[in-house]
Amino acid sequence: MKFPIINNDETSPRPKPRRQPKPPWLKVQAPGGKRYLEIKKRLEGLELFTVCEEAHCPNIGECWGGGTATIMLMGGTCTRGCRFCAVDTGKPAPLDPIEPLHAARAVVQMGVDYIVLTSVNRDDLEDGGAGHFAACVAELKRLNPAIMVEVLIPDFQGNLAAVDKLIDVGPEVIAHNVETVRRLSRGVRDVRATFDQSLAVLDHIKRAGRGRGPGGVDILAKTSIMLGLSETEDEVRQALSDLRERDVDVVTFGQYLQPTKKHLSVVEFVTPERFDAYGEMARAMGFVYVASGPLVRSSYRAGEFYLKAHLEAARAEVAAT
Numbered sequence: 001m002k003f004p005i006i007n008n009d010e011t012s013p014r015p016k017p018r019r020q021p022k023p024p025w026l027k028v029q030a031p032g033g034k035r036y037l038e039i040k041k042r043l044e045g046l047e048l049f050t051v052c053e054e055a056h057c058p059n060i061g062e063c064w065g066g067g068t069a070t071i072m073l074m075g076g077t078c079t080r081g082c083r084f085c086a087v088d089t090g091k092p093a094p095l096d097p098i099e100p101l102h103a104a105r106a107v108v109q110m111g112v113d114y115i116v117l118t119s120v121n122r123d124d125l126e127d128g129g130a131g132h133f134a135a136c137v138a139e140l141k142r143l144n145p146a147i148m149v150e151v152l153i154p155d156f157q158g159n160l161a162a163v164d165k166l167i168d169v170g171p172e173v174i175a176h177n178v179e180t181v182r183r184l185s186r187g188v189r190d191v192r193a194t195f196d197q198s199l200a201v202l203d204h205i206k207r208a209g210r211g212r213g214p215g216g217v218d219i220l221a222k223t224s225i226m227l228g229l230s231e232t233e234d235e236v237r238q239a240l241s242d243l244r245e246r247d248v249d250v251v252t253f254g255q256y257l258q259p260t261k262k263h264l265s266v267v268e269f270v271t272p273e274r275f276d277a278y279g280e281m282a283r284a285m286g287f288v289y290v291a292s293g294p295l296v297r298s299s300y301r302a303g304e305f306y307l308k309a310h311l312e313a314a315r316a317e318v319a320a321t
Contacts, residue, residue: 107140
């Protein structure tokens with residue numbers, strides 16, 4: 001059994017006639033190192049697909065080398081057709097009822113310290129697959145209570161009761177990506193995924209997740225924004241302001257890269273200096289952690305040690321009260 005991994009109005013990014021060559025700052029070294037090789041070897045025979053490999057993530061060497069990986073649940077066919085995403089769109093296969101058990105066991109065998117679980121959109125299911133998703137988290141926590149779990153969830157069509165199913169199993173972090181600024185959302189994402197709906201999901205994660213994480217700490221709310229789609233500095237600032245109004249804890253910025261010619265073109269390759277400036281802007285607004293750089297992705301391990309220390313301090317504070 002496999003766990004597969006997973007698109008001239010003012011709302012759309014301005015298209016480019018030709019694909020732009022990548023600048024030098026988007027080049028990365030080939031992955032390697034002892035921990036990377038260990039995880040790669042352990043994956044052999046586990047019948048577990050990782051987003052890291054299937055999406056050709058540029059950070060695979062850094063993440064695996066640091067003991068972090070991302071896997072996708074509920075199949076590789078999405079019910080939505082976002083214009084930035086290379087995941088197949090169509091009618092998904094029925095859920096495999098034993099996937100949560102098998103996926104959790106496989107993750108434990110990988111030997112990672114921090115796992116990100118994500119999924120395609122499953123609008124064909126009454127709860128969007130939230131119960132199935134939660135069952136995997138619960139089984140993983142049962143098998144290895146020490147592992148840190150981040151779940152990157154769909155919006156479940158705004159069904160907050162579905163979001164509660166993930167909150168109830170107590171992962172350390174629940175992420176949901178707004179993907180872009182408000183003006184561009186309609187042209188970048190599937191029409192069923194709105195900026196305000198995503199804000200509502202993040203707001204609920206933060207409010208309902210208070211004291212619901214392991215050790216009685218707050219579940220951290222996290223999101224990600226792609227740059228290079230014609231967003232302006234003022235629009236990014238407003239998006240960050242909207243997120244902080246909902247007390248979102250973590251935000252990451254990364255460069256949008258066109259997966260195929262059928263998808264949105266890159267409007268601009270944002271310089272590392274501007275990524276740094278956006279990172280400083282977010283930190284000044286009070287986010288717990290910010291990762292900002294051309295190669296940063298939503299499932300990026302750079303903040304793992306910071307978040308782990310933050311959560312451990314929060315648990316110690318709760319235990320002392």
